[in-house]
Amino acid sequence: MKALPCGHLAPAAGARVCAHLTTDNGPDCFRVLTGVATRYDLLCKSCADADAPELLDACAGCFQRAEGGADLGWRGSPEILRRDRDLGGAWTTTACPVTPLNDRCLAALPAGWLAWTADGLVALDPEPRHISVVDLPPESPPTGPGEAPEPALHTAADGRFAAAVTDYGRHGVVVDLASGAAPLALDRQGYHPQTVRFPVAFLGSVVVAATDWNRLDAFEAATGRLLTERVTSREENREHYLDYFFGALLPSPSGRFLLADGWVWQPEGIPLVLDCATWLAGDRHAPEHGQALAFRDSWDVPMAWVDDETVALQQIGDDLPIDGIQLHDARTGRRTGMFAGPAGRMWGHGGLLYVAAETGLEVWDPADGARVGLLEGFTPIAHRDGTFAELRDDQLRTWTPAA
Ligand SMILES: [Zn+2]
Ligand SMILES: [Zn+2]
Numbered sequence: 001m002k003a004l005p006c007g008h009l010a011p012a013a014g015a016r017v018c019a020h021l022t023t024d025n026g027p028d029c030f031r032v033l034t035g036v037a038t039r040y041d042l043l044c045k046s047c048a049d050a051d052a053p054e055l056l057d058a059c060a061g062c063f064q065r066a067e068g069g070a071d072l073g074w075r076g077s078p079e080i081l082r083r084d085r086d087l088g089g090a091w092t093t094t095a096c097p098v099t100p101l102n103d104r105c106l107a108a109l110p111a112g113w114l115a116w117t118a119d120g121l122v123a124l125d126p127e128p129r130h131i132s133v134v135d136l137p138p139e140s141p142p143t144g145p146g147e148a149p150e151p152a153l154h155t156a157a158d159g160r161f162a163a164a165v166t167d168y169g170r171h172g173v174v175v176d177l178a179s180g181a182a183p184l185a186l187d188r189q190g191y192h193p194q195t196v197r198f199p200v201a202f203l204g205s206v207v208v209a210a211t212d213w214n215r216l217d218a219f220e221a222a223t224g225r226l227l228t229e230r231v232t233s234r235e236e237n238r239e240h241y242l243d244y245f246f247g248a249l250l251p252s253p254s255g256r257f258l259l260a261d262g263w264v265w266q267p268e269g270i271p272l273v274l275d276c277a278t279w280l281a282g283d284r285h286a287p288e289h290g291q292a293l294a295f296r297d298s299w300d301v302p303m304a305w306v307d308d309e310t311v312a313l314q315q316i317g318d319d320l321p322i323d324g325i326q327l328h329d330a331r332t333g334r335r336t337g338m339f340a341g342p343a344g345r346m347w348g349h350g351g352l353l354y355v356a357a358e359t360g361l362e363v364w365d366p367a368d369g370a371r372v373g374l375l376e377g378f379t380p381i382a383h384r385d386g387t388f389a390e391l392r393d394d395q396l397r398t399w400t401p402a403a
Contacts, residue, residue: 005056013063015039016055018047021066028069031317033076037369038316038324038338040076042066048075073320078340081370087363088402096396098128100381103345104152104167106391108384109159114177115391116153116164121175124396132180139169146194156202161221163207165198172198174207174221184224188212196247196262197300203255203276214242216249216260216287218280230284242288244270247299251276252308253348257330259311260290261299269299271313273330293328294318294335302355304348305330306366312353314342325353327366339369347383350401354388356380361388361399375399 003009006022018041020026027044034040042063047053058066098115100106105116112125120133139149149169155162155177165172165186170193172186186200188210199210207221218227234241247261260272272290279286293311296318304312311328315321316338324340342364344357352372353364360376378399380388387400 004059006058006062008059008062010059010061013058013060015058015063016041017058017063017066018043019054019056020044020047021069022056022058022062024065026066026069028071029066030072030075031067031070033074033078035077035079037081038078038340040074042070043075045072048072071319074317074322078316078322078324080341081339081368082341083370084373087373087375090400090402092396092398094126094396095394096124096128096391097394098122098124098391099394100153100391101151103381104150106382106389107153107155107162108157108382109155109177110157110384111159113382113384113389113391113396114153114155114159114162116151121153121162121164121177121180123177131177132175132182134164134173134175135182136164136166136171136173139166139171140190142168142194143190144192144194146192149194152198154200154202156205156207156221158204160205161202161207163200163202163209165200165209166193167197168194169198172200172209174219174224176222183222184219186210192245195267196245199246199249199260199262201249201251201258203251203258203280206280208249208258208276210246213245216246216274218276227280228284228287232285232288240285240288244272248303250303250305252305252330254308256308259303259305259330261301261303263299269296269301270294271299271303271311271328273311273333291331291333293330293333294326297321302344302346304346304353306348306351306353310336310366312346312348312366314346316340325364325366325369337366337369339364339366341371345381347388349383349386354380354383363401 031040100115121131123129147168150167152167174184191213231237250259256277258274271293274290302314316324323343327337342355355362363373382389
């Protein structure tokens with residue numbers, strides 16, 4: 001093995017650093033994209049500003065050490081891979097005089113969709129059918145910075161139950177869609193709910209929801225019976241006290257894991273993977289011991305499961321990020337890949353990622369980080385097992401990819 005230009009007899013990083021970054025305690029630096037995929041070099045400010053800076057092939061150790069000071073952000077542009085093909089697939093368009101309260105108020109039913117409208121819950125299967133009104137307690141004014149309360153709708157995969165909740169708010173309710181009854185009122189208390197979406201998800205006949213800023217519980221959806229009695233307060237159970245604001249919850253394809261979007265004081269966003277199979281089988285403090293995937297500037301960023309082992313997080317670079325996707329191993333948290341481009345609400349299905357971007361629905365293949373298609377002008381707001389739905393101007397449009 002020959003010594004690298006940084007002076008070390010060590011494995012190459014496959015990337016370069018400026019000469020000022022080969023020593024301990026070097027200056028802060030930029031990540032400077034090379035224009036090849038998402039590869040980047042590290043350059044101190046004066047080198048990043050220079051016309052022809054001297055760059056050295058670094059060893060893995062030098063690069064990693066220098067990257068610890070990559071606090072200045074990004075320069076240059078990534079390569080965005082586009083291999084658009086005709087996506088084909090099947091379209092439907094039907095008149096539908098139903099107006100969801102917002103883009104989060106349409107959810108999947110096994111044979112249609114459920115909308116939360118000004119009149120309450122309306123099933124579209126396919127003719128509009130009124131299910132129930134939604135009656136939630138008023139929200140208190142926020143106690144700090146955050147978002148205004150917004151209604152959001154979730155459904156169980158078998159279509160038996162829905163949860164009508166308040167993102168960035170405190171209250172919600174589980175509704176039995178067969179009877180219109182409300183077996184369970186949801187209340188996550190008043191500690192800074194304006195900072196996160198309402199944490200709720202269905203796992204089969206169980207609904208998981210926040211009952212405090214740092215606590216999730218599981219309930220039998222049909223009866224509202226609590227399944228996860230335990231002590232989590234700092235005073236009574238320091239070992240299992242969790243200092244974490246739970247946000248949106250996203251079940252993995254098998255339902256075994258939940259991806260939680262949330263944050264801790266500084267503030268710092270930390271996506272967590274929770275093992276619900278072990279939790280519901282008796283490991284009662286599993287939600288207090290999730291696997292962190294990243295420590296980042298932001299949260300409430302689009303996320304999706306690629307498969308049961310892989311999570312896609314939007315935004316590349318955990319601080320001062322750029323548009324794109326980081327792939328993480330759900331079990332270890334390790335970052336396993338990244339690619340530039342995607343930005344927008346996102347769903348995973350069949351190993352592909354579907355992103356509602358400004359111009360339309362984009363399909364991305366995380367296997368090689370390329371966009372493989374674009375449906376211009378189609379901006380879905382709900383997804384069911386590969387079928388995407390857009391409901392606006394009294395028109396319901398759906399698209400299902402070719403099998
Ligand atoms: Zn330099
Ligand atoms: Zn070195």
